[in-house]
Amino acid sequence: MRTIRSMVLVSNDLISMQRGAQDVYDRLQAEIKAYGLDQEISLAMVSDVGRHDALPLVIVYPEAVVYGPLKVEDVHGLVEEHLYKGRIVVNLQASNRELSGKIAWLNTRKGTLPAEQRIVLRRAGIIDPTNIEDYILNDGYATLGKALTYMTPAQVIDEVKKSGLRGRGGAGFPTGTKWGFVAKEKSPKKYVICNADESEPGTYKDRLILEGDPHSIIEALAIAAFAVGADEGYIYIRGEYKLAQERLKLAILQAEEMGFLGQNIFGTAFNFDLRIHCGAGAYICGEETALLESIEGKRGQPRTRPPFPTTHGLFGKPTLVNNVETLANVPPILLNGATWYRSFGTLSSPGTKVFTILGNVNTTRLIEVPMGITLREVIGIYAHGMKNGANFKLAQTGGSSGSIIPASLQDTPMDFDSFAKAGVALGSGALLICNEDTCVVDLAKVLLNFFRTESCGKCFPCRIGTQRACEMLEAIADGRATLKTLDQLMDLSTTLVNLSNCGLGQTAGTPLKDILTYFRAEVEAHIRLGVCPAGVCNTTEAVQ
């Protein structure tokens, strides 16, 4: 097993290259080898890291030290002192000022648990989730008190808007804006809902937030209700999450007992009641309008939009629906201010993101890292490298409703806008890391089969399209397809994306497009040569 203990990144944007980044890289490689460290330290070029006054830049993780501008002559000392002896070379460090954008967080995350930055999970693993006293000892309910006592609903919404928080349920919609939509509605009855359905394969971040820190979601929902003018809330939780349900129920009882829920909270005129609603195992009920139908006791099928839930939601009333992780960000934002929150992550996607790492890596785990981290960093540092030293081929984000990300995009910052610009999606936070033994056709087959089974059947592009896509992928895998099949598949992908009624059908088209864009040669090999390059599909089936 090759476990990487340290990672060295060299900037190689145009300016860095002009100033000798290539030579620095080559010398680093030679020195690391000379010290016999090449099995435990990884070295990579990482394009533009956002700071132009000290190029070329060398960043060493996990200590998150930035060196620059670095000259070839400096490399020997750097390797000997820092990488071999473990001492930071202070005089080579870049000055602290002007750290911006993507690397702004490097300084702030030093010394935290495995070099992460914990905002959402700051109490998980530290407090006893069944003990409200533990929660209160760690700033619990102080934010709710502050909001109710000193702030107006408009001020709360304004602070959330300023923080730049974006929805963590998948779509990345600006949270403050959504709150504003609901607050603006003139209705005597409004609802707030926490979406804890979390049915994406491989995603379990919401579960661990709820299990580790259930009171934080109750507090956040109460704040949200105060901000938008609601007096009733639901937590729609996945049916299988028994432990999380138990802990939430207990937490709600405790909160009611102490007056954090119920009438006249903190001695003000604000009333708020909270209920738990358990799902029954349908993936589609995580889609917010299907979720509303489900709470109303109807069949879990997405509604046609508009109207949106913010105006016509639960029982026809204005309703706010937010993901667990989104809500968990709210109390820290109000407690520490929007400016503090913006010091993490990137300009357009501030804050942190919780990821679950799965697949062919040495360590599968849960991490919370600043937005804008790259896949290379996630794999090298937090997952401790690929299993058996294999090569990284692709990552599948978001359980199933994300994208297939090829290795060529592993240095793209993982935030909503950078990913959108690269034509891929971040999804809900699962990162399935695959090595070269993975066949993209086989992977797409698994994903489309999931969508086909979970499609609610309301609209035909998705109901029939996912079925046909499965058949075509099977034909490719079995060696029965022709090149024309690929054109049809691309067509179908466009149809799914553009014409489906809800997000399920829309994202079902994504993996099809992704494999045809990034792995066309591999797909074509199944057809032209009758072989599966990864050795997964049995392409001879058709001959028999």
Next chain:
Amino acid sequence: MPIIKNLEDLKRVREEAHENRKRETAAGQIELIVGLSTCGIAAGARDILKAILEDIQNNNRVRIVVRQTGCIGLCEKEPIVQVVVGDQPKVTYGKVTPEIARRILADHVAGGKVLQNHVINL
């Protein structure tokens, strides 16, 4: 727990709890914290909890508080047991078996010797 009517109430509750904890720590209280999230439980954390409670009872160990907590993010290292002796820094053990749990109690908690081989470095 009292009903909280304003921020002062909350502050008072927090301070009282804080004082209580401080007194317990100063008296050399030992905390054993077991990670009881789905990941921990799946890896056998309930057995660890049982082993710890039994061992405490069988050997009449005193001044030990056993608590549970959520996931600290190292699912692969579960079951995880964290040990806090008085005001010393927290020691985190990973991949704990009932046997290791008993040794933590005997060697670390009672004997003051940390089981270096099973510590995870955070």
